[in-house]
Amino acid sequence: MTFDAIGIASTGMTLHRKWLDSVSDNLSNINTVKATTDDAFQARYVVAQEGEGTSGVYVQGAAFGSAEGRLVHEPDHPLADADGYVRYPDIDLASQMGQLIMAQRGYQASAAVVDRAKESYQAALQIGRN
Template identity: 25%
Template sequence: MPDRQVIADFARSMGIATSGLRAQAGRMRVISENIANADSASTTPGGDPYRRKVPTFSSELDRTLDANVVTLGRVMPDTSDFRVKHEPGNPAADAAGNVKYPNVNSLVEMTDMRDAQRSYEANLNIIHATRTMIQRTLDILKS
């Protein structure tokens, strides 16, 4: 029978990787919201449009696993300036004819999305490798 510590280490690895999957999935949700709203304008003349959101991560101790896991922390507003275009005929224009657009840069969002995708895949690879190791251990014990 496998050593209890080995089983605990496998469970710990799977739990840590699963927390990474959850955190990156949350990050992707925020990125997708940013991309979806990249070209939206305010519904009121001179009003503020959608403000880009920035996900944060935090580490916390999972007492069940006795390991530090990652969680999606607070989603913070990006305080950078809105993009402004002179469009006097736009219903969202202020008195000077300027329209504010979200402070979302699609190139930055796509780069962040690619990074989140790679991190997600890395955590999936850890889960797959751990499952393979568990299966090999069980196969050795059966023989």
Template identity: 30%
Template sequence: MSLSNIFNIAGSGMSSQSIRLNTVASNMANAESVSSSADDTYRARQPVFQLIQAQQDDPFGAALSSSMAAGQGVQVVDIVESEAPLRQQYEPNHPMADENGYVFYPNVNVVEEMTNMISASRSFQVNADIMNTAKEMMQRVLTLGQS
């Protein structure tokens, strides 16, 4: 793996964590939205990450198995809706209540979303720090021949 690959790998991590932060923001924004039917109610969403595999050859020309090959970053392959049950509350005076007096709230767990937000922002920061460290290393390599 060359030093220049680090920028692609860390960049893919930053991009994926940005998508994760966007889904957290969407979930938090809709946490208290109500609906009169279960079908129309917002459901929490989560991104699905996948390793980007690199095709590598060993020094003797044989292809390495995928379990031994180094990853080349991460990508979001899908955003799935949570299968957790919706919150159903009896509020007959609510304007969005159905004919039985129930309103439906999303299945968003605010504590879990805050944890996801903290984790995503820290992962994003780590990838940014990796990029800065790699940049500093490349600059130092360029100055080696000057003295």
């Protein structure tokens, strides 16, 4: 039972780590400018999948945001088109920060489960020695 808890919690830690990677990638590219003839940076989102029975949770894949992005009028930008527009990704900073907090808390919760399960296992070993 203790090893099941550690295994399940470790799948949660892996999922949340990948979610954190995705959010950090989105945040680092929030100001990536492209010419209007190019696709904008596409935000990345982790798609989670429940495992069978009590096997935990897994990354099923990734979903991507719109390549259309948003047009911003910056006529002095070197990538601006004839009308003065450039393309930015359509990434909402507030939403990404909320996701960052949720992913961090999920990772911390899964890590706490691993710690508690390890402590329980060590206590059981101590009882067995006495």
